Amino acid sequence: MPSGSSAKRERQYEHIKDSAKERGESNKRAKEIAARTVNKERARSGESRTASRSSTKDMSSAKRGGQRSHSGSGGPTKEQLYNEARQRNIKGRSGMTKGQLSRALGH
Structure with a gap:
């Protein structure tokens, strides 16, 4: 501490x-x-x-506190999807919704 x-x-x-x-x-x-x-x-x-x-x-x-830790959660956050899209160099990612990012990444 x-x-x-x-x-x-x-x-x-x-x-x-x-x-x-x-x-x-x-x-x-x-x-x-x-x-x-x-x-x-x-x-x-x-x-x-x-x-x-x-x-x-x-x-x-x-x-x-555990908002995304339970089973059946909404999966990765939009920010997490966006960061993955950036790493994969997916074009147009900044204007995409969470669902669009998920589809573009094949989740």
Whole structure:
């Protein structure tokens, strides 16, 4: 945990780390997940000195919490499809909808 973090953030870090371990993540990966999540929450609530735009504008970790982790989800996000299309150099991808990107990629 970063120095100067509150007791609440310490508890949050431990809880997230333990949950990740229960899901089968390695100790190193569990620590990374916990640290990233807590740091993002600290940035969102103004507790950190610096914060990236994605940390402050994106939906909170708690709200997102498993939104796409359940079975039967909507598959990859539009952003994920777009990035794959960019890697494959698919023309016209910037104006495509999620469905069009999916079809162009053969998903």
